[in-house]
Amino acid sequence: MESTFKEQRGGESVLDLSPRSAVGGGVEDIYGEDRATEGQLVTPWTISVASGYTLLRDPHHNKGLAFTEKERDAHYLRGLLPPASIRQELQEKKLMHSLRQYDVPLHKYMALTELEERNERLFYKLLIDNVEELLPIVYTPTVGEACQKYGSIFRRPQELHNFLTGLSYIQVIVVTDGERILGLGDLGCQGMGIPVGKLALYTALGGVRPSACLPITIDVGTNNEQLLKDEFYIGLRQKRATGKEYYDFLHEFMTAVKQNYGEKVLVQFEDFANHNAFELLAKYGTTHLVFNDDIQGTASVVLAGLVASLKLLGGTLGDHTFLFLGAGEAGTGIAELIALEMSKRTKVPLEEARKKIWLVDSKGLIVKSRKESLQHFKKPWAHEHEPCNTLLDAVKAIKPTALIGTSGVGKQFTKEVVEAVASFNKKPLIMALSNPTSQSECTAEEAYAWSEGRAIFASGSPFDPVQYNGKTYVPGQANNAYIFPGLGFGLVISGAIRVHDDMLLAASEALAGQVTQEHYYKGMIYPPLSNIRKISANIAANVAAKAYELGLATRLPRPSDLVKHAESCMYTPYYRTYR
Ligand SMILES: NC(=O)C1=CN([C@@H]2O[C@H](COP(=O)(O)OP(=O)(O)OC[C@H]3O[C@@H](n4cnc5c(N)ncnc54)[C@H](OP(=O)(O)O)[C@@H]3O)[C@@H](O)[C@H]2O)C=CC1
Numbered sequence: 335m336e337s338t339f340k341e342q343r344g345g346e347s348v349l350d351l352s353p354r355s356a357v358g359g360g361v362e363d364i365y366g367e368d369r370a371t372e373g374q375l376v377t378p379w380t381i382s383v384a385s386g387y388t389l390l391r392d393p394h395h396n397k398g399l400a401f402t403e404k405e406r407d408a409h410y411l412r413g414l415l416p417p418a419s420i421r422q423e424l425q426e427k428k429l430m431h432s433l434r435q436y437d438v439p440l441h442k443y444m445a446l447t448e449l450e451e452r453n454e455r456l457f458y459k460l461l462i463d464n465v466e467e468l469l470p471i472v473y474t475p476t477v478g479e480a481c482q483k484y485g486s487i488f489r490r491p492q493e494l495h496n497f498l499t500g501l502s503y504i505q506v507i508v509v510t511d512g513e514r515i516l517g518l519g520d521l522g523c524q525g526m527g528i529p530v531g532k533l534a535l536y537t538a539l540g541g542v543r544p545s546a547c548l549p550i551t552i553d554v555g556t557n558n559e560q561l562l563k564d565e566f567y568i569g570l571r572q573k574r575a576t577g578k579e580y581y582d583f584l585h586e587f588m589t590a591v592k593q594n595y596g597e598k599v600l601v602q603f604e605d606f607a608n609h610n611a612f613e614l615l616a617k618y619g620t621t622h623l624v625f626n627d628d629i630q631g632t633a634s635v636v637l638a639g640l641v642a643s644l645k646l647l648g649g650t651l652g653d654h655t656f657l658f659l660g661a662g663e664a665g666t667g668i669a670e671l672i673a674l675e676m677s678k679r680t681k682v683p684l685e686e687a688r689k690k691i692w693l694v695d696s697k698g699l700i701v702k703s704r705k706e707s708l709q710h711f712k713k714p715w716a717h718e719h720e721p722c723n724t725l726l727d728a729v730k731a732i733k734p735t736a737l738i739g740t741s742g743v744g745k746q747f748t749k750e751v752v753e754a755v756a757s758f759n760k761k762p763l764i765m766a767l768s769n770p771t772s773q774s775e776c777t778a779e780e781a782y783a784w785s786e787g788r789a790i791f792a793s794g795s796p797f798d799p800v801q802y803n804g805k806t807y808v809p810g811q812a813n814n815a816y817i818f819p820g821l822g823f824g825l826v827i828s829g830a831i832r833v834h835d836d837m838l839l840a841a842s843e844a845l846a847g848q849v850t851q852e853h854y855y856k857g858m859i860y861p862p863l864s865n866i867r868k869i870s871a872n873i874a875a876n877v878a879a880k881a882y883e884l885g886l887a888t889r890l891p892r893p894s895d896l897v898k899h900a901e902s903c904m905y906t907p908y909y910r911t912y913r
């Protein structure tokens with residue numbers, strides 16, 4: 335049954351009205367929609383949406399038991415709902431209570447997915463209000479297990495809704511080809527859990543409307559034999575397309591993206607294997623608004639943590655020596671941004687700054703004399719040195735002040751390795767960035783115990799606070815989730831047309847700036863995730879400011895107070911009143 339009804343604005347900007355037939359006194363805004371000017375109430379909109387049974391099945395508009403008596407009358411809901419009418423807060427309380435009854439994280443993931451498919455605003459209300467509790471479910475580590483089992487738990491493609499109805503309103507696409515899903519390898523089409531999870535964070539953490547987000551998996555096959563044999567596998571049963579066939583297809587995709595959504599849609603490349611990731615970023619970085627989260631987002635979040643840690647360690651970035659385990663997207667991406675920041679701050683040439691940074695790959699320390707040819711992204715890191723075959727040998731030879739794990743392989747920071755780093759540093763900085771938890775280079779407990787409580791520790795997947803010798807240590811989560819939602823939102827609100835390295839530095843600076851004395855006192859180098867919306871607004875504002883400064887912004891004129899502007903543009907999950 336179809337009916338016409340009016341939605342009334344609450345205190346929030348009207349962000350997800352799509353029909354152009356809307357009537358009201360709004361002005362054209364950054365979303366290409368009619369929207370009220372700040373603080374002004376306008377005539378409510380009239381939009382056509384389904385009602386009755388169909389309304390209850392529409393996750394964008396369904397409110398479940400929160401429909402008021404008036405709404406039940408106006409929208410043919412009588413007889414379709416039990417009599418009780420409750421507030422969103424009570425729905426949230428009930429759902430959090432039932433979620434907490436599940437012992438298995440994957441069951442929580444499935445319950446949350448079901449909620450998202452049933453009542454989108456309630457899903458985001460839960461996620462925003464309980465971010466520290468629910469992030470490990472919708473994101474790492476549980477999302478990794480969800481991808482591995484996607485074939486068994488897959489129910490329906492919720493993302494199709496945005497594809498079919500939101501065509502011209504898409505602002506952010508997260509795309510993967512599933513070849514390097516976290517540290518879990520090639521999961522083919524089942525990598526879809528990652529774009530879906532990242533976009534949930536774009537909305538909950540960064541404030542991008544859910545209807546403006548589009549997750550995409552480019553299924554070119556998989557080389558994962560186990561999946562190819564799995565009767566529940568949902569993707570194409572073929573080996574990966576490579577070479578010209580692969581690049582032609584990707585080009586077709588990137589061309590179609592621009593044709594359909596314009597040049598201001600952000601395409602975030604996620605979890606591609608490094609033999610494609612660097613090339614795609616370089617190729618489309620000059621023609622599209624693209625961002626590689628694993629190379630660039632990770633770099634920005636780690637640099638923020640390093641800059642913040644200087645408050646605890648003293649000195650400057652240039653006083654440090656960095657050793658990475660893993661020289662792929664994350665490792666070399668971070669290394670390059672550290673070198674860029676060092677060279678900008680101290681005016682030393684980039685090549686000089688790079689000499690403070692060393693990387694170990696699966697063959698040992700990367701050195702000039704290595705016989706085998708190096709992939710292009712490793713070449714800047716091949717310094718003069720004797721070969722070292724193991725991480726422990728490299729640690730002893732290089733004597734790093736900071737040890738950073740980006741190998742995708744768990745348990746590589748052994749007791750001997752951590753003890754060695756701790757032996758020549760008063761406060762060793764240890765980052766175990768590989769995801770999910772099973773792939774973490776070491777646990778928080780190990781880092782603190784093996785360094786006798788002296789380590790400053792952060793990890794890609796979350797660890798609980800650790801008690802050691804009567805003291806509580808709070809490990810940080812060095813994950814690009816701190817950066818990409820705010821960075822992407824900054825690009826959206828400024829209408830940026832390209833991503834520039836200076837924007838990564840701007841995002842990093844904004845994040846580091848949110849770490850306060852109170853956090854340092856607890857040994858933290860990242861602010862708590864419970865503040866993430868405020869953090870994201872600050873990141874978005876700094877990134878947008880950089881976009882305006884570089885002449886890459888198209889939303890003119892530039893708002894004077896960008897933090898306020900970012901906050902006022904953020905999606906909020908409160909129900910609207912329908913009348
Ligand atoms: N915390 C965060 O925000 C992020 C975390 N990550 C995590 O980082 C990990 C790596 O991702 P990414 O850089 O994209 O992956 P890549 O595949 O691009 O790089 C992996 C690197 O690790 C090296 N490596 C693999 N095994 C070993 C080993 N046993 N000893 C030493 N080096 C080894 C590889 O060596 P070789 O080159 O010789 O093959 C390669 O250089 C993943 O687990 C991912 O989840 C990624 C992005 C963000």
Ligand SMILES: CC(=O)C(=O)O
Pocket residue numbers: 515516517605627628768769794813814815
């Ligand atoms: C966090 C992330 O992007 C990764 O592990 O790939």
Ligand SMILES: [Mg+2]
Pocket residue numbers: 516604605627628
């Ligand atoms: Mg990733």
